Amino acid sequence: MKSxxxxxFLLLLxxxxxxxxxxxxxxxxxxxxxxxFTGTDVVVFGAIExxxxxxxxxxxxxxxxxxxxxxxxxxxxxxxxxxxxxxxxNETRSFAEVPxxxxxxxxxxxKAIAGEEVLEELELGLDHLRLGPAPGTIGGxxxxxxxxxxxxxxxxxxxxxxxxxxFLSSTLFRTTALLPANxxxxxxxxxxxxxxxxxxxxxxxxxxxxxIDKTGIERRLSNFARNDPWLYGLAAxxxxxxxxxxxxxxxxxxx
Amino acid sequence: xxxxxxxAEMPVNVFVIVALGASVGFMSGMFGVGGGFILxxxxxxxxxxxxxxxxxxxxxIVAASVSGVLTHWRKGNVDFKMGNVLLGxxxxxxxxxxxxxxxxxxxxQADLFIALSYVIFLGSIGVLMLSESLQAVRHGGSxxxxxxxxxxxxxxxxxxxxxxxxxxxxLYISAIPPALLGFLIGLLSVIMGVGGGFILVPxxxxxxxxxxxxxxxxxxxxxxxxxxxxxxxxxxxxxSVDAILALLLIIGGVVGVQFGLRFATRVRSExxxxxxxxxxxxxxxxxxxxxxxxxxxxxxxxxEEKE
Numbered sequence: 001m002k003s004x005x006x007x008x009f010l011l012l013l014x015x016x017x018x019x020x021x022x023x024x025x026x027x028x029x030x031x032x033x034x035x036x037f038t039g040t041d042v043v044v045f046g047a048i049e050x051x052x053x054x055x056x057x058x059x060x061x062x063x064x065x066x067x068x069x070x071x072x073x074x075x076x077x078x079x080x081x082x083x084x085x086x087x088x089x090n091e092t093r094s095f096a097e098v099p100x101x102x103x104x105x106x107x108x109x110x111k112a113i114a115g116e117e118v119l120e121e122l123e124l125g126l127d128h129l130r131l132g133p134a135p136g137t138i139g140g141x142x143x144x145x146x147x148x149x150x151x152x153x154x155x156x157x158x159x160x161x162x163x164x165x166x167f168l169s170s171t172l173f174r175t176t177a178l179l180p181a182n183x184x185x186x187x188x189x190x191x192x193x194x195x196x197x198x199x200x201x202x203x204x205x206x207x208x209x210x211x212i213d214k215t216g217i218e219r220r221l222s223n224f225a226r227n228d229p230w231l232y233g234l235a236a237x238x239x240x241x242x243x244x245x246x247x248x249x250x251x252x253x254x255x
Numbered sequence: 256x257x258x259x260x261x262x263a264e265m266p267v268n269v270f271v272i273v274a275l276g277a278s279v280g281f282m283s284g285m286f287g288v289g290g291g292f293i294l295x296x297x298x299x300x301x302x303x304x305x306x307x308x309x310x311x312x313x314x315x316i317v318a319a320s321v322s323g324v325l326t327h328w329r330k331g332n333v334d335f336k337m338g339n340v341l342l343g344x345x346x347x348x349x350x351x352x353x354x355x356x357x358x359x360x361x362x363x364q365a366d367l368f369i370a371l372s373y374v375i376f377l378g379s380i381g382v383l384m385l386s387e388s389l390q391a392v393r394h395g396g397s398x399x400x401x402x403x404x405x406x407x408x409x410x411x412x413x414x415x416x417x418x419x420x421x422x423x424x425x426l427y428i429s430a431i432p433p434a435l436l437g438f439l440i441g442l443l444s445v446i447m448g449v450g451g452g453f454i455l456v457p458x459x460x461x462x463x464x465x466x467x468x469x470x471x472x473x474x475x476x477x478x479x480x481x482x483x484x485x486x487x488x489x490x491x492x493x494x495s496v497d498a499i500l501a502l503l504l505i506i507g508g509v510v511g512v513q514f515g516l517r518f519a520t521r522v523r524s525e526x527x528x529x530x531x532x533x534x535x536x537x538x539x540x541x542x543x544x545x546x547x548x549x550x551x552x553x554x555x556x557x558x559e560e561k562e
Contacts, residue, residue, distance in 0.1 A: 035499075037259045038266050073558050080553040086546045088367040089555075100558075147554030155302070181257075182265035182302065218261040225262055225494045233490025236498065237483045240314045240505055244321025247509030251326065 021049050022204050024192040030211040031179065033218055039181040042067070042210065044105075045174040046192055062106065062113045062195040063165050064124055065175050067210070069100040070187040074134050077144045093140030097132045098148060100184035101157050105164035105175040114198045122193065122200070126153070126160050156180040185212050185222075262497035263307045269503060271301070276507025280319045283508070284515020285522075286531045287323075287471030288452030289316040289478045292538055294504070303500070304558060310489030310496045315504035316450065316482035320475040322509040326516055327472030334423035334469050338476040340430050341437035341455070345481065348441020356446050370546055373447055377539035380457050384532035387461070391525035424465040424473075433463055437477075450481050453535050460528065467524035471516075 024046030031040055044065050075098045081090035106113060110125045119128045126149050133139025152158040157180065165175040179188075187209050194204030214222055225232045257266040275297055279290035291312050298308035327333050359368060415429030436458050440451040452474055459470045490496045519527060 033259060035259050036257070038257055076557045078555045078557070080550050080555075082549075083367060086367065086371070087548070087550055087553075088370065088546070098558075144554065147552070148556050150552070150554075151556035181259070185264055214261055218259060221261045221498050225490070225496065225498070229491045229494050230487075232494075232498075233487040233496065236314050236490060236496050236501060237317060237486050239498075240317035240483075240486070240501070241321050243505045243509050244318040244323075245325060247318075247322040247513060248325035251513040252329070 021201055022192060022194040022206050023047050023049070024190075024206040024208070026190055026208055026210055028210075029208065030213070032213060032215040033185060034215055035218060037181060039183070040179050042177050042179060042190075043174055044177065044190055044192065045172070046206065047173070048171045048194060059170070060196055061201075062108055063173055064104065064106045064110070064113065064193040064195065065165060065177075066124065066191045066193070067101070067103040067177050067188050069102070069184060070189050070209070071100075072097040073100050073184075074098070075148055077140065077147050079144065079147075091140075091144075093144045094134035094137045095131045095139065095145070095148060096134045097130060099129070100186070101179070101188060102126070102129065102152070103159050103161075103177045105161040105177070107163065107165045107167075107173075109162040110160075113195050118198065118200075124193070126158055155182060157182065157184075179212075183212065185214055187211055258499060258503075260303075260307075260497050260500050262311075262495060263303045263500060265302060267301060267303075267500070267503075272500065272503040273507040276315055276319075276504035277511035277514075278507075279315070280322075280508035280511025281515040281518070282534070283316070283319045283452075283475070284323050284471075284512035284517075285519045285527065286453070286515075286534065287456050287474035287478075288531075288534075289320070289450035289482060290452075291316060291482075292449050292453070298500075303497075304495075306489075306493050306495040307497050307500070310486070310493060311500045312504065313482045313485040313489065314496060314501040315508040317479055317486060318505040319508035319512040320479045320482065323475045323512045323516060324472055324479060326513065327475065331423065332468055333472035333476050334421055334465070335473075335476065336419070337421050337424055337426075337433055337463075337465070337469075338473050340419070340433045341440070341473075341477050342480055344434035344437025344439075345441035345444075345477065348438035348443075349445045350441075351438075352442040352445030355442065359446070369447055370542065374539055374543045374546065376454070377535055377542070380454065381532055381536035381539050383461070384457050384528060385536060388525050388529035388532050392523075392529055421465075424463070424469050426463070426465065428463070436462065444481060450478055450485075452478055453531070453538070456531060457528075457535070467527060471519065 024044065027043035027045070031042075044067070046063075048061050048063075075095050077093050077095065078089045079091045080087045083090075104110070104125060106124075110119055114124070119125055123129055129145070129149065131145045131148060149158055156178070161175070165173050167173050189207060190210055191205065191207045194201050196204075213219065256269045258269050259266045275294070279294050282288065282293070283290045291309075294312035294315065295305075295308045298312060299305055324333060415431050417430045418427060419430045420427050436455070440455050440458075443449070443454060444451045455477065456470055456474050459465045459474065460467055465473070486496060522530075
């Protein structure tokens with residue numbers, strides 16, 4: 001796995017020498033979830049081709065690494081309000097386009113790298129996630145969207161790491177992202193942005209996909225649950241009945 | 256030891272889940288309740304999504320109830336006739352319940368209505384049971400107290416038509432009250448999302464005046480079908496039954512229920528009623544406190560769909 005990643009990296013570097021200012025790769029391009037999966041690390045690394053284009057020194061560049069779920073979720077937020085002495089769910093809002101996982105690391109705090117409009121357009125930083133309304137709904141005020149970010153942050157699924165990118169040399173950089181055990185299965189999109197003077201430089205964007213999938217029995221079970229829900233439900237009930245039957249039998253023999 | 260749950264998409268500690276299944280099973284065997292009202296919040300506390308928690312706990316309840324019913328059946332402690340009448344009413348109740356639930360949702364403030372009626376309902380059952388069982392315990396026997404049954408004595412429901420003989424329960428009463436009771440439980444379980452065992456058990460003891468020894472097995476018999484139906488429904492509509500989580504809960508549950516049954520035989524029936532009263536009041540208090548105490552975070556976030 002490591003040697004392929006390295007090979008990819010070298011290939012990317014070779015390619016970038018001609019056309020790009022930025023080359024980036026990931027330490028592994030696929031993660032298999034097995035029964036012992038308890039989370040994993042992924043290293044994102046790359047190089048800036050300095051003195052290309054506008055001829056700035058490498059130190060004038062800033063880098064932002066974003067890892068986010070490819071497929072968004074639909075999320076419902078409920079807000080409790082006071083009715084007399086009682087707290088009860090009052091307002092309910094639905095949001096689509098909610099990434100299941102979101103990680104952002106940058107060389108400097110994001111606000112020092114680019115202006116508000118740029119961060120918003122590229123959805124960089126937890127404050128700038130769009131979290132649009134679910135189809136046919138009106139979305140919700142900022143407090144509702146903040147609640148989503150807060151809940152995901154608590155579950156270690158959203159994180160922001162200003163200064164979380166380290167330089168190995170003046171042009172080589174790397175950052176490590178923790179994928180927690182509850183990371184949703186599905187593909188992650190890893191994007192590296194190269195900024196100069198508050199803007200993404202031309203060709204300063206590099207994207208790769210990190211595949212996360214269940215394997216073995218985990219994969220077979222979730223496919224079964226999805227493809228044959230009737231059979232799966234029946235199997236669950238039958239299994240329960242059999243287990244109950246055998247327990248009753250076992251305890252009778254001991255009497 | 257951690258194991259990854261394929262549907263919940265997160266790992267859990269194997270021993271914590273087996274122990275949870277066993278303790279809820281124990282309680283189930285003692286009182287004849289399903290225990291979903293404890294399992295679901297605990298699984299959610301471990302970080303499992305509400306959809307998976309609700310769907311998966313029902314498999315544990317099926318397994319524990321089958322285990323318990325078989326043992327009770329051998330001792331002749333299950334009134335199948337009564338169970339079937341309750342079930343018949345239950346099916347009708349859940350059909351009507353779905354309509355009411357949708358109507359409440361459409362009218363808004365459904366949550367407030369449900370939460371309040373639940374607390375009031377549980378509170379009154381709990382307090383009534385507590386005062387009766389305390390009195391019985393103090394007088395040292397079930398022959399004294401509110402549920403005294405004189406041979407040939409008449410209770411007000413005895414005058415109703417459609418009389419049926421429930422041999423196991425030693426009752427010759429109209430089929431309407433148990434069917435009505437089943438209907439109510441079916442209604443409640445749909446609206447409130449619980450199996451209703453802790454309402455059914457006291458109702459069978461005090462309202463139908465069944466012997467406490469028959470109540471537990473008969474309640475469990477009824478619960479098997481409710482929980483099995485719930486498992487199927489969740490598997491088909493939400494695909495949220497986690498087989499690995501279910502397996503761990505079941506292993507604990509089927510064993511726990513056997514210990515609960517044994518423990519129950521060593522305890523006098525009024526003490527068992529006292530225990531159930533305390534349990535019902537406990538649930539009521541927890542729900543009541545949740546309603547009154549300002550929430551740490553007034554927002555709750557639920558993932559609707561993953562596709």
